[in-house]
Amino acid sequence: MKLLCCRRLAVARLTLSTPLDVRVLAKGMSVGEASAAFSAAYPEAGGIVSFLGKVRPGNDVRALELTHYEPLTKSGMDDLARSALERFALDGILAWHRIGVMVPGDAIVLVAAAAPHRRNAFDAADFVMDHLKSAAWFWKRERRAEGWHWIEPREADYQDRQRWERR
Amino acid sequence: MSVTIVFLGPLADLANGHELEVAGPLDWAGLLRAVGPDIAREIQADRVNVACGGSVLADKKSLQARDGDEIALLPPVSGG
Numbered sequence: 001m002k003l004l005c006c007r008r009l010a011v012a013r014l015t016l017s018t019p020l021d022v023r024v025l026a027k028g029m030s031v032g033e034a035s036a037a038f039s040a041a042y043p044e045a046g047g048i049v050s051f052l053g054k055v056r057p058g059n060d061v062r063a064l065e066l067t068h069y070e071p072l073t074k075s076g077m078d079d080l081a082r083s084a085l086e087r088f089a090l091d092g093i094l095a096w097h098r099i100g101v102m103v104p105g106d107a108i109v110l111v112a113a114a115a116p117h118r119r120n121a122f123d124a125a126d127f128v129m130d131h132l133k134s135a136a137w138f139w140k141r142e143r144r145a146e147g148w149h150w151i152e153p154r155e156a157d158y159q160d161r162q163r164w165e166r167r
Numbered sequence: 168m169s170v171t172i173v174f175l176g177p178l179a180d181l182a183n184g185h186e187l188e189v190a191g192p193l194d195w196a197g198l199l200r201a202v203g204p205d206i207a208r209e210i211q212a213d214r215v216n217v218a219c220g221g222s223v224l225a226d227k228k229s230l231q232a233r234d235g236d237e238i239a240l241l242p243p244v245s246g247g
Binding site: 067097 | 173175176177180218221223237239241242243244245246247
């Protein structure tokens with residue numbers, strides 16, 4: 001009984017808005033709590049897919065900084081989440097993105113999609129990530145030993161996003 | 168009153184700052200003059216978007232910023 005009580009408390013500490021929960025976070029990201037709250041918010045879902053993007057170690061990366069343009073970022077992410085909700089007939093979607101300075105291993109982005117069937121949940125998470133990579137108002141730079149370097153989107157990032165235009 | 172120009176991402180390095188205040192109103196030709204030749208060259212490329220008053224312009228050359236507006240210069244993004 002005690003364990004059940006605590007689990008409920010842990011879920012209740014974080015309240016998600018449904019069916020869209022979109023956030024731009026200046027610090028920290030409670031990935032476990034978000035995942036638990038998301039699952040609890042959609043008891044009717046048959047499948048939940050989540051993607052967690054992290055700062056990759058290696059390449060001498062000491063830190064990574066994400067900046068954004070506040071007047072456009074949140075509303076653009078809201079539009080993206082709404083289009084995923086409609087396109088993939090989701091029960092709900094969560095899209096959280098960090099800004100600020102992070103170190104290798106830190107979470108940058110969390111996307112979760114709840115749907116009656118798994119395929120729509122997989123596709124929706126993929127769709128939202130492809131758009132967050134190259135069509136949301138964020139700029140990324142890495143600090144290596146000799147200084148800061150801006151990260152340009154790769155051609156593959158554009159191609160990933162274009163896949164959704166042909167369908 | 169004036170127009171605020173905001174430099175995002177790598178454009179802030181090139182501009183040596185995040186913001187510039189100039190007298191309004193400001194059109195596309197006025198913007199190119201206000202930001203100087205290096206930034207002007209960058210923002211003329213198709214891959215750079217321009218927002219005014221919180222909306223991305225479909226045609227940046229149609230810019231008509233009034234006093235109090237904020238113009239954002241948006242180079243290619245890299246999120247996720």
